[in-house]
Amino acid sequence: MTEPLAPGATIGILGGGQLGRMLSVAASRLGLKTHIYEPGANPPAADVAHRVMTAGYDDTTALAAFAASVDVITYEFENIPTAALDQLEALRPIRPNRNALAISQDRISEKAFLNEIGLTTAPWAIVTTAADLDAALTRIGAPAILKTTRLGYDGKGQARIMAPADAPAALAEMQGAPAVLEGFVDFSREISVIAARGLTGEVAAYDPGENVHRAGILHTTTVPARISSAQRSDAVLIAARILNALDYVGVMGVELFVTPAGLLVNEIAPRVHNSGHWTQQGCAVDQFEQHIRAVAGWPLGDGSRYADVEMLNLIGADVAQVPTLAREGNTAIHLYGKTEAKAGRKMGHINRILPRT
Amino acid sequence: MTEPLAPGATIGILGGGQLGRMLSVAASRLGLKTHIYEPGANPPAADVAHRVMTAGYDDTTALAAFAASVDVITYEFENIPTAALDQLEALRPIRPNRNALAISQDRISEKAFLNEIGLTTAPWAIVTTAADLDAALTRIGAPAILKTTRLGYDGKGQARIMAPADAPAALAEMQGAPAVLEGFVDFSREISVIAARGLTGEVAAYDPGENVHRAGILHTTTVPARISSAQRSDAVLIAARILNALDYVGVMGVELFVTPAGLLVNEIAPRVHNSGHWTQQGCAVDQFEQHIRAVAGWPLGDGSRYADVEMLNLIGADVAQVPTLAREGNTAIHLYGKTEAKAGRKMGHINRILPRT
Missing domain, CATH: 3.30.470.20 (ATP-grasp fold, B domain)
Structure with a gap:
């Protein structure tokens, strides 16, 4: 599909939170309808969307019906299971594309991508073990911040390391998940x-x-x-x-x-x-x-x-x-x-x- | 009810047109829900409202269920049948009130009210018969405009009288409905x-x-x-x-x-x-x-x-x-x-x- 959607067309939105709610209101101003896909009952977007599908991301029947009812699919959050995306992508265009989503779902791929296209980030290093963390702290220095590579938002899955002695506790907070150490940036x-x-x-x-x-x-x-x-x-x-x-x-x-x-x-x-x-x-x-x-x-x-x-x-x-x-x-x-x-x-x-x- | 409605409360709206649609969006910004009452199928407000009741204004069962599901009732158009309003008013507050609605539903009562509270309107006269119209034209003069007293909007139910000879045709356009003659106003x-x-x-x-x-x-x-x-x-x-x-x-x-x-x-x-x-x-x-x-x-x-x-x-x-x-x-x-x-x-x-x- 490369033609603009005509009024009356439907945009599928994965996620029914406040962003989906405000996206639905915006779509209505352009005469477009929205269909929300959300596992939780009564999500914020339900009040203002044309339709809501209450189903999990592992429900392949619901996913197929959802895709069949919309013209294009977008999303309001990043952490959508890959298998659901695979199924949906075969049926309808997903915008923004899968590559953008995959890169931003993972802090390491995001930082590697940004550096690759010539943009500067805080210094960073991949950390899985205590030895990784020691080596990373030696290179990057403290203070630094240790973050899980996935599912992080609003400050969750993060631990500050003010001095090397904080390292073991910070690593324990990651609960075994792969992490990335980021150097502190002196920003105004x-x-x-x-x-x-x-x-x-x-x-x-x-x-x-x-x-x-x-x-x-x-x-x-x-x-x-x-x-x-x-x-x-x-x-x-x-x-x-x-x-x-x-x-x-x-x-x-x-x-x-x-x-x-x-x-x-x-x-x-x-x-x-x-x-x-x-x-x-x-x-x-x-x-x-x-x-x-x-x-x-x-x-x-x-x-x-x-x-x-x-x-x-x-x-x-x-x-x-x-x-x-x-x-x-x-x-x-x-x-x-x-x-x-x-x-x-x-x-x-x-x-x-x-x-x- | 004199306490402000709390988020999550529901406002009932009589009429599902574009005004009801934009009222629903506004209510959502305040965390309030809307329930639309509209006889026609798929009204503009349906896409953005929490609930829609598709029923006529003579359906007393639907009216009762609608009133029971909302905290307060408002409307997006004036021409709501009186019997429906009587039934609804006994169950929930209607805002704006019945008196405001009654006055603005009828051009004669509206003009009489405005003059009564000391406001100036165009000169006007009640017209039902050809004799009324002749007398009114003598007093007010031409050009003037003849309008049905009820159900007029967007220029419907109106006839211009540029000279007394236009009177019979203008009266015929009223199709026997009570009318009001308004003098032309020289406005900038x-x-x-x-x-x-x-x-x-x-x-x-x-x-x-x-x-x-x-x-x-x-x-x-x-x-x-x-x-x-x-x-x-x-x-x-x-x-x-x-x-x-x-x-x-x-x-x-x-x-x-x-x-x-x-x-x-x-x-x-x-x-x-x-x-x-x-x-x-x-x-x-x-x-x-x-x-x-x-x-x-x-x-x-x-x-x-x-x-x-x-x-x-x-x-x-x-x-x-x-x-x-x-x-x-x-x-x-x-x-x-x-x-x-x-x-x-x-x-x-x-x-x-x-x-x-």
């Missing part, structure tokens, strides 16, 4: 570029946002980021290089460290990204619609921004602030429809329109 | 105020938009309207007077004529209004969310605007321009998911962000 700030590549190869990027984390979870993203215009174009060029190298179709989040030596790539996510939620208030075409446009073969929005915005995540009990936040001027609330406010759970976010500088 | 422009009143009586208004019609259907709304700041405050005060007089809860659209003698009220609509669609790009809280906030007992957004916007309706075959419009910068597309592009049918709209003046 972290920024994100949310960029998209269309089916015809066009690339569009949003203005980089500046990220602040708390307890390993994104806390705020603010646009414009406090960076120079040279850094701004560098960031966009880095994102474009990654998208083109992967023959990517869709939106990608690229996290970068701003250092005295230039921009380093921290990590990439082959999907819409929490640090791009500000685009819902700042841009005519937000990241969710941009992703839908890309996977549907539509022209991309140009990424231009008409407001300064601060995005603030509502994590766990933060959601209790909503009645107060609802009284604030120039503040857009986005709740995800989750009923239980567990600690560390992303319940929603707000976008504050800032006075223009 | 038409503006709309979209205003809201909350459950606690607070009122918030958006900046007035300037409307241009084509063939009796809204074509564009542009903010800011080209009016003086005195006219801007007059417009907002007029809207507030109407809302307070009706003890109104929800969003109302108020159409005003700008004349040398001041602002005249053209008509009011007890719901979100096509001329308020620009708020989707111009405001942190758009008219749809504002209506949901009001009927859910939440605090209102303050109505402040952070962008200049032109809203353009896509009527019938206009929707074929979407592939071209999708390539325009700073242009947000909103399609309603209707498959057949009949002449005169509202298929979608776009909001163009304008360079700030």
